[in-house]
Amino acid sequence: MNIDPVVTPDSFPFEVRWYGLVIMLGMILGVIYSLRKAKMSCISTEDLLDYVLFAVPVGIICARLYYVLFNLSEYHSIGEVFAIWNGGLAIYGGIIGGFFTMLAVAKFKKMNFLSVIDCFAPGVMIGQILGRWGNFFNAEAYGALSHISFPFIGDIATPIFENDYIFRMVIENDRVGTIAVHPTFLYESLWNVAGLLLIHFYFKNKKFNGEIALIYASWYGFGRFFIEGLRTDSLTQGAFRVSQMLALACVIAGITLIxxxxxxxxxxxxxxxxYISQFSEPSEIQKENK
Known part of the structure; x- marks a missing residue:
């Protein structure tokens, strides 16, 4: 089964892809959620939107640059580098770019940086939950062949869910037809849903500023480390998968700092x-007067 990644008809003056729409929706919902959390941290809407104004565009640029740098052989012109609607954004690049942008803005505005990133962490997770479905529409970020008969099956096996494309990612070619592979986009999306629920209910009980961001980094890194091992399109540096190395670093650093x-x-x-008990306990003079 093929899903057209382009939303607009051929007669439309320019292409609008599901990939871009899904990512944009994720960003909007993520910002709305972060605004709600900002109120709990006594951060004004105006201040938070200042971060969004700078961090979002820088994050997108860095996400693209990160991906391109590890896949230089795929790009033969400047135009291809800027064609992000065709896919090719690396979340780690976006997080790194957004992190340092928010750090700079926090220093400029003289705000508590750790409190700010606590508000943004669950918003970023919402963006990732929805953003991974952009990979679904582009039929990318798939995993290795799956031998699980249910529900990740293809036309070469008994087609129990032959038309249920959402619950299986497929590769189509003329030689083997449709084969079943691990839908890593779905695994990561569901993992982030669980992480978002954890952060949502724990937020008001955080023990220190920055803890929510560290929980996010640890949770996402742990899941990404194993999910990345299933993928066949990982960005690599020599024999190592870059995302797995970064994921492991996030887990170790996150748990240690927590x-x-x-x-x-x-x-x-x-x-x-x-200190408080010194004033709550009666002094020796008060005891004598009694």
């Missing part, structure tokens, strides 16, 4: 309790 942050938060809470 442990350190919670220990510091616990120590500060203990010091505060001791």
């Amino acid at each position: 442990i350190i942050g919670r220990q510091k938060a616990k120590s500060k809470a203990k010091e505060l309790d001791e």
Whole structure:
């Protein structure tokens, strides 16, 4: 089964692709969600939108540059480099670009950077949840051959879900027909849904500024490490998959910093309790007067 990645008819003056629409929808919903979380952190709508104004375009540019740099042989003209509607955005490039852009804006506005990225982390996850479906419409980011008979099957096996394209990613060619492969876009989307639920319910209980962003990095990195191992189109550096190396680094750094942050938060809470107790307990003079 083929799905046309182009939304607009041939008579339309320019192409509009599902890939771009899905990513744009993810960004919009992510920003709306982040605005709600900003209120909990006493960050104004105006301030948060300033971050969006700079971080989103820089993030898209960096996501594209990251992908192109690891696939230079695929591009033969400047026009192809800018044709992002054909696919080819690397989430790590976008996150790195957005991270440093928000850091610069936070320094300029003299705001708490860690509190800001806590608000944006779940919004980014929403963007990823929906953005992966752009890969679905472009029939890209697929995984290795799947031998699982249910539900990831193809026409070469018993077609229990022959027409259910959403629950299986397929490659079509003239030699083998349609074969079943792991729908890694779906795996990652569902993994991020679980992560978003975790962050959503934990947000108000965070122990220190930056913890939500670290939970996001650890959660996403852990899932991406294993999902990336199933993909056949990974960006590589020598014999290593770049995304797997970055995912592992995110997990190690994220968990380590969460442990350190919670220990510091616990120590500060203990010091505060001791300080308050000095004023709540009656002094020796008060005891004698009694």
